[in-house]
Amino acid sequence: MGRAPCCDKANVKKGPWSPEEDAKLKHFVDKHGTGGNWITLPHKAGLRRCGKSCRLRWLNYLRPNIKHGQFSDDEDRIICTLFASIGSRWSIIAANLPGRTDNDIKNYWNTKLKKKLFGILPKRPLQIQHAGFSSTFVHNCSSNNNNINQTPATSFPGLETSYSLCFPDATTSCLTAPSVVQSRQNRTSSDGSSCNQFYYGGARGGNMDGYFYNELGDDENQKHRAPSEDIANGLLGSNYSTFDSLVLTYAETETASSNYGAGKLSS
DNA sequence: AATGTCGGCAACCGCGGACAA
DNA sequence: CTTGTCCGCGGTTGCCGACAT
Numbered sequence: 187m188g189r190a191p192c193c194d195k196a197n198v199k200k201g202p203w204s205p206e207e208d209a210k211l212k213h214f215v216d217k218h219g220t221g222g223n224w225i226t227l228p229h230k231a232g233l234r235r236c237g238k239s240c241r242l243r244w245l246n247y248l249r250p251n252i253k254h255g256q257f258s259d260d261e262d263r264i265i266c267t268l269f270a271s272i273g274s275r276w277s278i279i280a281a282n283l284p285g286r287t288d289n290d291i292k293n294y295w296n297t298k299l300k301k302k303l304f305g306i307l308p309k310r311p312l313q314i315q316h317a318g319f320s321s322t323f324v325h326n327c328s329s330n331n332n333n334i335n336q337t338p339a340t341s342f343p344g345l346e347t348s349y350s351l352c353f354p355d356a357t358t359s360c361l362t363a364p365s366v367v368q369s370r371q372n373r374t375s376s377d378g379s380s381c382n383q384f385y386y387g388g389a390r391g392g393n394m395d396g397y398f399y400n401e402l403g404d405d406e407n408q409k410h411r412a413p414s415e416d417i418a419n420g421l422l423g424s425n426y427s428t429f430d431s432l433v434l435t436y437a438e439t440e441t442a443s444s445n446y447g448a449g450k451l452s453s
Numbered sequence: 454a455a456t457g458t459c460g461g462c463a464a465c466c467g468c469g470g471a472c473a474a
Numbered sequence: 475c476t477t478g479t480c481c482g483c484g485g486t487t488g489c490c491g492a493c494a495t
Contacts, residue, residue, distance in 0.1 A: 202463070202489080225480070241481080242464065277483060292484075293462055458494075465487070472480080 198228075198236045203243055207233060211240055212248050220244070246287045253285030257294055265291060265299060 199207075214231035224237035233240065246252075257265075261283055268279045274295075276288035283291065 200465075223480090236465095238466095238481085239464075245482095246463075274484065288483075289463075297461055456495085458492105460492085461490090463487105463489085466485085468483085468485100470481090470483105472478105474477085474479100 197234065198239070199234045200239070203247075207235065208243070208248060211244060215244060215248070242289075246289045251285050252287065254290070257286075257299075261286070262299060265295060269295065 203211075210231050210233055214227070218230070220227060220241075224241040226237070227233075228235045228237055228240050231240075235243075264282055265279055268275075268282060272278060274292070276292045280286050280288040280291050
């Protein structure tokens, strides 16, 4: 019953690949292909490696037409757009970027693109579990909607064009279609906390909706008074919800991605 | 110069679905 | 139908070089 064990764990080499091992693997696959069986391949190729390790090395490094190095602005944009809509499905994202591997894209996102996109990262892990898409949010979303009717002054960092972001609940009266982040501004709330304010457009006849997202998530009620200058300028309502950054939430957790994912909206 | 810290990235780990026996 | 492995994937680790102290 079942199949033979994939490899003798005690007798396989681990760690970085040597040029000789690379050459052996490349030579073998060039000549014979993978044969659809990575488990037997290392033995046939004369390698003391686990088949999984060989597969990874081939897919991420040795196979033809692999692109290494600098990602282009276009590639950045594709990654961001896809990440916003499907989350960390790196293999699918990689399928849209010829020559790039899922591992490359994952590393690039985690080390560079995330920072480039959001400018800063929270000092401690986001506490997003309670943020949710509460009825409070929907209420304030609706009430704020009428207060914001202007083009934001700043562009969304790291992106030349709009960044697609979808909202979780297609049935809410607030946003009924995939929305678009129009801009992002750092602000200080009246309670002294540093917040990022995102503007969403694309719904409600082109009006802008403005919200505060508290990156620290330290307000259990998720509510902050608007800064007085914002109220004076008619920029926001006098009372509105604060959330852990929805965009960062997107970026940080699979749970959030599935809860808030675009797939839910567009399907 | 020595030591500590950080960032980038290759590689490993573990999980879940598919599938062979 | 059950059992156990394969395969592919995303998350995580750990090495190594660069930079800071």
